Amino acid sequence: MSATPTTLSESVIVTRLRAAGCVFAEDEARLLLAAPVSPTELAEMVDQRISGLPLEHILGWTSFFGLRIEVDPGVFVPRRRSEFLVHEAAALAGPGATVLDLCCGSGALGVALASVVSGIELHAADIEPAAVLCARRNVEALGGHVYQGDLYAPLPAALRGRVDILLANTPYVPTDAIGLMPPEARFHEPHVTLDGGVDGLDVQRRVVASASDWLSPGGHLFVETGEGQAATTAEIFEAHGLSARIAASDELYATVVIGTLRT
Structure with a gap:
């Protein structure tokens, strides 16, 4: 026995x-x-x-913005610093806003925003199949919609020109710096969610280049970036018809560039 x-x-x-x-x-x-x-x-x-497996992948969830967000193995784990992006978005999102969480991962940003802004119409998209399956559980529970594909490609045409708040926590780690990241990220999160190209801004450039097609008049784009990258990111915004400002949180070691579509 x-x-x-x-x-x-x-x-x-x-x-x-x-x-x-x-x-x-x-x-x-x-x-x-x-x-x-x-x-x-x-x-x-x-x-x-x-x-070395991330605790969040073992538990199946993480705490983000005071919420329990489901996170499956192989899905990017939302960082606490990204809560600053949500706070900044909440300050500009009105009730009933149409929100798009691009490169959504688990869908944490959109779900967090929905917890403090009433009645939003939430959409989310990611290229990673595992992330989409995970995000659907988090986002669809709130009546939102999740799409699989590269950036804007899978979105319904009806969203064009209607997005009031565009959240984009794109990868922004320069390729050569990925080897310096903690093993939990390097070995257990998809490379595509970390690698931002030579200067870390490749995906940001693609997001910003088409943002004006999807934003509503006066709509806002929020992008998390590194402190040393923020000025360049703001220049990219300005070059594509968005007025830009930089916001930073010393407490969370977070930097966000906020763009507003010029009307």
């Missing part, structure tokens, strides 16, 4: 996570222990974390 597995104690989990280099071992241990799983499954989850 086999013995019943014993649940790992919090102290043991913390010790093992610390030894593996997990900076927030105590917080992670509490989250793992709170998961509704058997002792055997808990031990497997701890082993997965020690092997």
